[in-house]
Amino acid sequence: MQIELTLNGRPCKAEVTPDTRLLEFVRQQGCASVKCGCETSNCGLCTVWLDEKPVLSCSVLAVRANGHKVTTLEGLQAQAAEFGAFLADEGAEQCGYCSPGFIMNVLAMEKELKQPTEEEIQQYLAGNLCRCSGYQGQLRAIHRYLNRKQEENHE
């Protein structure tokens, strides 16, 4: 069946089978940042935005995206690079495998929560697993990233 959607700001029309997941669909469309890290909807690596909301692309049917807007890391290069620099500065990335899904969810959190507390940040990001780090570097990077405007004003 045919679906029509907006993928990273561009109109996109394609044939999919009823059981194709959004994960495989966006990868077929060249969005290789989106990966499958588990079989149980637990790891968060496959995070994309469906109409601005972060979802697990492994747990959404491609047909459900028909008529909607899908955003992957490929469509957020500038924001990803900006936050990525904070991650690198804090030494938060080790193997980097978890980063695409993690960055998508941090950027979603930035849009949804105004001045989140530490607890709110941890809760928002609980569904993004990282096997290498202890999450401390990521948390430092997030705090610095969210406060970057104030940091700039101080300099």
Add this chain to the structure above:
Amino acid sequence: MFSAKQYLLAQSLEEAYVANQKRTATIVGGMCWLKMGKRQMQTLIDLSALGLDEIAVTKEGFSIGAMVSLRQLETHKELNQAFCNAFAKALSPIVGVQFRNCATVGGSVWGRFGFSDVITLLLALDAQVELYPSGVIALEDFIKMPYDNQILVRILIPHNSKPVAVQSHRNTATDFPVLVVAASVEQDGTLRMTVGARPQKAVAVPASLSLSDADLNNHLETALDKIPFEKNMRAGKEFRRHLASVLLKRAIAQLKEEQSHAN
């Protein structure tokens, strides 16, 4: 992951119901549970076009469409104001935000999962389930019913507000709960308490106890002794029995605090 050959975006409940009578057809809610299976299906039935993704405030209470996501319940202002923030508290430990943006309340209740945080809370709020075509039934009865081929249309909460508290314990964040409890207070001060993830399906505590009972703790222990607890890979039976008492006492303390604020 399952496989399917056809997709039906149902235009009416009747169309979904008729299609669902075939053994090879399945309703897709959020798909989070379904995708863990490997069933080969003929037709996927999608209820997305039926406007069931809304939470309505009604004269009697709240009406929650089957396709409402767990995240919608968790962040809905009126619902959380009416029920002491219990939806936010009960649902936020479930996996992660992205997961809760996908998983639906319809799939969660239909599944009648033993580990369900969702059902334990809804049961304490005397929720009802609207089925197509058979109509409205108490959640307490629905969870005992065998699986059939009806459609779960809505969850109804017959209160505009009710003091309620939830408590759960997990071995590790985002895992299934070891135990979940909820307690609410009726207008006459009687407590309605529920225990879920025993690990079997949630049940109501079989006793009519009052929040003002001077010997509430002892009466609670006697009532909890009547509920069966079992072991599984997450915890033993004795630990669950112990937790039930600890968590319900915390929930009761929370309710007493609510009450003192309200007075």
